[in-house]
Amino acid sequence: MSVREHKLKVGVSGVRGVVGEFLTPALTTALSQAFGTYVGRGRVIVGRDTRPSGEMILHAVRCGLLAAGCEVVDVGILPTPTIQVYVAATKAQGGIAITASHNPPEYNALKFFNAQGLFCNTYERGELIDLWHQSSFHHAQNAEMRGVTTELVAPKKLHFERVLSHVDVERIRRRRFRVGLDAVNGAGSLPSVEFLTEYLNCELHAIAVDPAKPFPRVAEPRPDTLGDLSKLVRETGCDIGFAQDPDGDRLAVADETGRVLDNDDVLALAVDACLARLPGDVVVNLTTSSVIDDIAARHNRRVFRTPVGEANVVERMQRAKAVIGGEGSNGGIIFPAVQYCRDSYNGMAFLLDLMAASGEPVTKLAGRLPQYTRMAGSVAYQHGRLAALMQAVEDAFIAPHVDRSDGLKLIWPGHWIHVRSSNTEPILRFAVESTSEAEARALFERVKEFAA
Amino acid sequence: MSTRALRISHVGLRGIVGNGLTAAHILDFASAFGTFLDLPATRAPVVIGRDPRLSGLMLREGVISALLATGHDVLDLGVVSTPVIQHAIHRLGSPGGISIGASHNEGSWNALKFLGRDAAYLSTAQATELLDIYHLRKFRFVPFNELGALSRDNTAIDAYLADLAAAFDFERLRKFRVVVDCCNGTSSLLLQRLNEQYGFSFILINAATDGRHFAHSPATNARTVALQLAPLIQPLQAQAGFLFDVDSDRVALATEQGEPVSEELVFPLVADHCLPQAEGRVVITNLSTTGLIEEIAARHGGRVLRAPVGRQAAIDALSAFRPGQVALAGEGTGAIMFARFPYIYDGIVSMFTILEMLAARQQPLSAILATYPRYSMLKGEVPLATTRIPELLMSLQEEFTGGTMDMSDGLRMDWPQTMTQPQRWFHVRVAQTEPIVRVICEQRGAPPHDLFQSLMDHVRSFS
Numbered sequence: 001m002s003v004r005e006h007k008l009k010v011g012v013s014g015v016r017g018v019v020g021e022f023l024t025p026a027l028t029t030a031l032s033q034a035f036g037t038y039v040g041r042g043r044v045i046v047g048r049d050t051r052p053s054g055e056m057i058l059h060a061v062r063c064g065l066l067a068a069g070c071e072v073v074d075v076g077i078l079p080t081p082t083i084q085v086y087v088a089a090t091k092a093q094g095g096i097a098i099t100a101s102h103n104p105p106e107y108n109a110l111k112f113f114n115a116q117g118l119f120c121n122t123y124e125r126g127e128l129i130d131l132w133h134q135s136s137f138h139h140a141q142n143a144e145m146r147g148v149t150t151e152l153v154a155p156k157k158l159h160f161e162r163v164l165s166h167v168d169v170e171r172i173r174r175r176r177f178r179v180g181l182d183a184v185n186g187a188g189s190l191p192s193v194e195f196l197t198e199y200l201n202c203e204l205h206a207i208a209v210d211p212a213k214p215f216p217r218v219a220e221p222r223p224d225t226l227g228d229l230s231k232l233v234r235e236t237g238c239d240i241g242f243a244q245d246p247d248g249d250r251l252a253v254a255d256e257t258g259r260v261l262d263n264d265d266v267l268a269l270a271v272d273a274c275l276a277r278l279p280g281d282v283v284v285n286l287t288t289s290s291v292i293d294d295i296a297a298r299h300n301r302r303v304f305r306t307p308v309g310e311a312n313v314v315e316r317m318q319r320a321k322a323v324i325g326g327e328g329s330n331g332g333i334i335f336p337a338v339q340y341c342r343d344s345y346n347g348m349a350f351l352l353d354l355m356a357a358s359g360e361p362v363t364k365l366a367g368r369l370p371q372y373t374r375m376a377g378s379v380a381y382q383h384g385r386l387a388a389l390m391q392a393v394e395d396a397f398i399a400p401h402v403d404r405s406d407g408l409k410l411i412w413p414g415h416w417i418h419v420r421s422s423n424t425e426p427i428l429r430f431a432v433e434s435t436s437e438a439e440a441r442a443l444f445e446r447v448k449e450f451a452a
Numbered sequence: 453m454s455t456r457a458l459r460i461s462h463v464g465l466r467g468i469v470g471n472g473l474t475a476a477h478i479l480d481f482a483s484a485f486g487t488f489l490d491l492p493a494t495r496a497p498v499v500i501g502r503d504p505r506l507s508g509l510m511l512r513e514g515v516i517s518a519l520l521a522t523g524h525d526v527l528d529l530g531v532v533s534t535p536v537i538q539h540a541i542h543r544l545g546s547p548g549g550i551s552i553g554a555s556h557n558e559g560s561w562n563a564l565k566f567l568g569r570d571a572a573y574l575s576t577a578q579a580t581e582l583l584d585i586y587h588l589r590k591f592r593f594v595p596f597n598e599l600g601a602l603s604r605d606n607t608a609i610d611a612y613l614a615d616l617a618a619a620f621d622f623e624r625l626r627k628f629r630v631v632v633d634c635c636n637g638t639s640s641l642l643l644q645r646l647n648e649q650y651g652f653s654f655i656l657i658n659a660a661t662d663g664r665h666f667a668h669s670p671a672t673n674a675r676t677v678a679l680q681l682a683p684l685i686q687p688l689q690a691q692a693g694f695l696f697d698v699d700s701d702r703v704a705l706a707t708e709q710g711e712p713v714s715e716e717l718v719f720p721l722v723a724d725h726c727l728p729q730a731e732g733r734v735v736i737t738n739l740s741t742t743g744l745i746e747e748i749a750a751r752h753g754g755r756v757l758r759a760p761v762g763r764q765a766a767i768d769a770l771s772a773f774r775p776g777q778v779a780l781a782g783e784g785t786g787a788i789m790f791a792r793f794p795y796i797y798d799g800i801v802s803m804f805t806i807l808e809m810l811a812a813r814q815q816p817l818s819a820i821l822a823t824y825p826r827y828s829m830l831k832g833e834v835p836l837a838t839t840r841i842p843e844l845l846m847s848l849q850e851e852f853t854g855g856t857m858d859m860s861d862g863l864r865m866d867w868p869q870t871m872t873q874p875q876r877w878f879h880v881r882v883a884q885t886e887p888i889v890r891v892i893c894e895q896r897g898a899p900p901h902d903l904f905q906s907l908m909d910h911v912r913s914f915s
Binding site: 018019020021024025026028029030033051052053055056057058059060062063064066067105106108135137139140141142143145146147148214 | 468469470471474475476478479480483505506507509510511513514516517518520521559560561562591593594595596597599600601602663664
């Protein structure tokens with residue numbers, strides 16, 4: 001079975017492609033000019049991660065925005081959440097982050113933010129893409145042409161101060177935690193070092209914090225990609241280890257033994273720390289662990305579930321005025337008091353705060369979470385087979401609760417199955433969770449048989 | 453009929469930004485150029501620079517992105533004149549360069565000018581290849597780990613001026629009192645440095661380079677000189693006045709008496725000074741330039757070769773000769789190329805050449821000009837449907853006879869001096885940017901009103 005490789009994707013959060021033949025300078029400029037036309041003449045914030053193609057794409061973006069009559073504020077290499085915070089705080093018309101997030105280094109992408117620093121929603125995106133397809137751009141003439149200014153310091157400071165206004169900084173600083181960091185040589189490299197040492201007085205042991213070097217590991221921070229961090233934490237006797245993706249929105253955490261925590265448990269710990277301080281409900285996606293429901297129940301809060309995707313979670317959070325949210329499986333923690341976006345810095349701050357407040361090691365904190373066995377897999381499917389596949393799964397597993405808002409989620413007391421198609425590729429993703437390890441394994445094997 | 457606001461030709465890409473010339477054109481053309489240029493083993497960078505027009509910022513961004521994407525390292529010189537870019541290409545062994553700037557066009561225009569390995573504008577053969585790549589839009593984009601890198605250099609003007617100081621006797625030229633109208637262009641930056649670092653005392657007007665405001669049109673002709681520059685000369689007791697276009701490759705001037713000098717006289721004046729010193733004897737000019745140039749060249753044993761109007765034709769004419777054979781090339785727009793700064797239109801060099809001439813002759817500018825015989829030129833324009841142009845040219849051949857004909861660019865007819873009539877010529881050609889027929893005729897001595905009138909009547913009968 002052959003599956004087409006999607007080397008250019010106009011998708012959920014922006015446009016992503018393999019640099020060179022697919023994501024070309026001309027395409028990038030046209031899109032940026034469409035964006036500049038869409039948000040209107042005024043300031044647009046532009047930043048990027050550390051990918052080698054970042055500079056080439058940056059100049060194409062600046063070209064398109066200037067051509068549309070926008071003033072470009074170039075914030076340099078910064079984490080995506082920092083850019084989003086800065087867009088919202090400075091009342092810019094919008095922002096563009098040049099990053100393919102967790103994708104491999106041959107990719108790059110444009111992420112578009114509206115004036116609130118939020119990912120453009122489905123309808124905004126539709127209008128933007130229409131402008132692009134129609135080539136109906138504003139073309140500025142010489143007299144209305146604006147310039148490029150750079151702002152390299154203020155955004156980071158603003159972001160970190162906001163994050164830290166929600167934790168007890170002095171208490172963290174006094175503990176002088178020994179912290180391991182793997183920033184994948186990404187946009188977080190320099191900011192995270194500053195965040196952990198200058199702001200939080202940690203004794204830092206860092207690897208992969210050189211933004212000039214290539215990604216030394218798979219860009220997505222997952223338990224199976226973070227061997228170097230585990231080793232670092234063990235060898236230097238760290239209290240905790242943090243790993244980021246190239247644009248610093250996702251976070252993974254290693255405990256003091258070097259074991260990388262399940263991302264759902266990281267989210268659960270952050271939710272726990274947050275709910276202990278602040279009122280409000282929680283929003284997570286359908287694939288996120290039931291551990292969130294248990295934690296929320298401890299604090300007597302509600303949990304709302306949404307389809308997978310940061311935009312979906314954010315929109316529901318706004319509607320529910322939730323205090324925290326996220327997507328467990330991909331390491332995204334969303335804390336709207338700072339900004340409606342995935343933000344690894346909120347995660348780091350909440351975990352260190354929890355450790356400082358409790359005086360307990362990470363193993364102990366994680367150990368107190370309700371224990372679930374989670375398994376996830378994916379297979380490529382042939383175009384057109386998706387609906388039949390879903391139907392077969394639904395017929396084979398009779399469940400008391402069925403949620404069809406994003407693929408198929410079948411829910412029983414104590415366990416669930418979630419089968420869905422990827423937003424970006426013809427791939428079927430499936431996840432199971434159970435309080436019993438044996439049951440989780442059995443379910444996982446059965447679902448895999450159906451999907452294969 | 454409206455003016456065409458986008459011109460894509462062998463000379464490059466030129467248009468009114470936002471109204472004809474868009475970011476998409478810039479990306480595609482610069483990608484074509486990046487594909488056209490070989491990737492040098494030395495990784496020498498492609499050199500870019502721009503004039504101060506605001507839109508140049510946008511063009512620069514697109515140019516950088518496209519060159520990086522095609523694997524070239526890029527060296528950005530910032531706001532500099534085209535000759536400074538060419539000088540840097542020579543100095544660094546670059547594969548080529550792009551000058552961003554629309555020269556003598558109004559502020560709303562901008563352009564990309566492409567320079568090859570030898571720092572010269574592309575030959576017609578090279579430009580044809582570039583255009584083919586552009587039209588096919590098949591660009592050689594490299595993979596993510598082979599992209600070029602960007603660097604900046606703000607010392608290029610200093611290196612250029614150092615070489616200029618070696619070519620001219622600055623000690624001797626410093627004493628001149630000169631007023632310059634910079635037309636808010638790059639000459640301002642060069643002349644300010646000459647004042648600060650080399651002890652000149654150029655008096656500059658319209659020296660601000662904010663790129664948004666232009667005091668007046670940067671066309672290098674006597675009419676523009678008369679606007680602001682000429683009236684200042686006598687009050688300031690200057691010995692000459694110079695006016696540069698925005699990227700300072702062209703020059704116009706005024707005498708010490710505050711008289712604007714006809715743009716037609718600039719090239720003969722420069723030739724008069726350069727020819728005796730030059731190794732070569734060939735002078736290249738276009739079909740519309742004054743006949744005085746032949747007379748001046750003849751005084752110094754030179755020979756004039758006339759090419760069609762436009763930079764591309766001059767480039768091609770130059771390439772037909774061995775280095776050293778050509779003394780200089782130029783035209784009635786004040787754009788002159790010298791053997792000593794090879795194949796570069798450089799207004800600054802033109803200015804220093806004229807100052808050198810004043811120093812050598814120990815005469816005021818007006819006195820030197822007074823030694824030249826009078827030539828009178830008449831110019832007219834007639835809008836004409838494009839379809840009728842071939843017919844017009846054929847009928848002109850039938851109507852006006854007895855002279856030497858040149859049909860390489862419209863029609864030029866030359867009549868030698870006779871017992872009853874002085875030497876005269878006319879040139880009828882079609883403008884490159886508009887469907888307009890330009891009529892030029894010139895006579896040694898008094899204006900050829902009769903010839904001009906019958907030419908205009910004839911052309912109008914086709915409109």
